[in-house]
Amino acid sequence: MWAAGLDEVNGQLKIMQVPVPVPGKGEVLVKMAAAPVNPSDMARIKNVSEVSSRAGFIAGIEGSGTVVDCGSGLIPRLWLGKRVACSSSVSSGGSWAEYMVTKAMSCVPLTANISDEQGSMMLVNPLTALAFIDIARYEGHKAIVSTAAASSLGRMITLLAAKYKIPVIQVVRSVKQQNLLTSQGAQYVLNSSDTDFTTRLGEVSRQLNATLVLDAVGGELTKKLLISTPFGSKHLIYGNLSTEQPQLDHRVLVDAEKTVAGFYLVNWLKKQGLLSTLRSIIKARKMLAGEYTIPISARYPLSQVQQAVDSYLGNMTAGKVILVFNNDAGIT
Numbered sequence: 001m002w003a004a005g006l007d008e009v010n011g012q013l014k015i016m017q018v019p020v021p022v023p024g025k026g027e028v029l030v031k032m033a034a035a036p037v038n039p040s041d042m043a044r045i046k047n048v049s050e051v052s053s054r055a056g057f058i059a060g061i062e063g064s065g066t067v068v069d070c071g072s073g074l075i076p077r078l079w080l081g082k083r084v085a086c087s088s089s090v091s092s093g094g095s096w097a098e099y100m101v102t103k104a105m106s107c108v109p110l111t112a113n114i115s116d117e118q119g120s121m122m123l124v125n126p127l128t129a130l131a132f133i134d135i136a137r138y139e140g141h142k143a144i145v146s147t148a149a150a151s152s153l154g155r156m157i158t159l160l161a162a163k164y165k166i167p168v169i170q171v172v173r174s175v176k177q178q179n180l181l182t183s184q185g186a187q188y189v190l191n192s193s194d195t196d197f198t199t200r201l202g203e204v205s206r207q208l209n210a211t212l213v214l215d216a217v218g219g220e221l222t223k224k225l226l227i228s229t230p231f232g233s234k235h236l237i238y239g240n241l242s243t244e245q246p247q248l249d250h251r252v253l254v255d256a257e258k259t260v261a262g263f264y265l266v267n268w269l270k271k272q273g274l275l276s277t278l279r280s281i282i283k284a285r286k287m288l289a290g291e292y293t294i295p296i297s298a299r300y301p302l303s304q305v306q307q308a309v310d311s312y313l314g315n316m317t318a319g320k321v322i323l324v325f326n327n328d329a330g331i332t
């Protein structure tokens with residue numbers, strides 16, 4: 001089969017021909033239909049290219065496809081022949097390949113009303129957005145500060161929060177993004193590049209009592225957020241789009257009793273347990289079949305994986321770039 005990955009020291013992303021993997025106990029073989037390019041894919045590719053264990057690394061964290069073979073176990077057999085959303089296992093290859101072996105427990109059957117493309121994006125962003133809204137509701141936060149708010153996840157957080165009447169202060173980094181969100185009806189949009197950003201954020205976050213801060217950016221923005229938000233705010237760091245270490249301010253942390261914590265979806269789901277995870281998955285499926293569909297800016301065959309990545313990095317706000325796997329990988 002064809003797959004996109006790294007196969008040499010400091011290797012570039014490349015198309016490789018590798019054997020179709022064989023599912024073991026508790027695993028399934030998925031014939032891939034679609035897979036998105038996500039920030040976490042970029043981070044994983046960068047990390048792998050910096051360590052020595054890159055041989056045979058296949059990129060891609062999530063996707064969708066049809067289960068065409070399975071190892072032993074009840075769940076793998078149940079999924080055989082089903083269209084599924086799936087995420088890759090750390091131990092086996094990724095979703096940017098014609099076939100992927102993964103744990104049956106990392107697959108969720110798709111209903112007929114969800115396309116392969118929307119289904120390919122079901123397991124990362126929708127579940128994360130649902131987790132953040134649960135945190136806001138159960139911890140009693142009156143409003144949220146959301147960074148990278150024009151991202152797919154950021155927009156989903158705002159839509160979901162509106163359902164629970166939780167106001168969101170949307171932080172973006174450009175006038176273009178500010179205009180985009182305002183044209184879509186956003187009420188509180190702040191541009192972190194403005195000179196009066198911290199003052200404005202201080203005013204609005206105190207007015208709304210926005211004590212939950214969702215930080216996908218890190219670097220200097222983390223410090224600006226910490227300085228501006230109300231006493232006792234909780235800052236969740238869940239991404240590192242700036243690729244810079246989050247800056248902290250010890251005086252603000254101590255005097256205003258603010259907390260900074262990390263958030264990683266996989267760990268959050270483990271803590272919630274199976275029943276709660278199933279409930280979230282059912283909600284995520286409904287979201288993608290209805291009013292929460294994720295905008296897609298471009299589609300590429302696997303043979304053009306580098307163009308897909310370049311197109312995504314060139315304009316992340318435009319929507320998701322999807323790798324589509326038809327009957328062949330577009331490789332001649």
Ligand SMILES: NC(=O)c1ccc[n+]([C@@H]2O[C@H](COP(=O)([O-])OP(=O)(O)OC[C@H]3O[C@@H](n4cnc5c(N)ncnc54)[C@H](OP(=O)(O)O)[C@@H]3O)[C@@H](O)[C@H]2O)c1
Binds near residue numbers: 125148238242
């Ligand atoms: N921790 C977890 O479990 C978890 C789970 C899901 C997602 N995430 C994180 O959530 C974030 C959003 O993911 P997504 O898939 O929704 O992203 P996306 O749709 O691909 O969009 C990325 C957005 O981030 C903006 N951005 C890029 N670099 C930035 C920077 N240095 N400062 C400010 N904004 C920047 C982009 O704006 P431009 O168009 O201007 O570049 C774009 O609007 C990512 O950091 C991802 O890793 C974390």
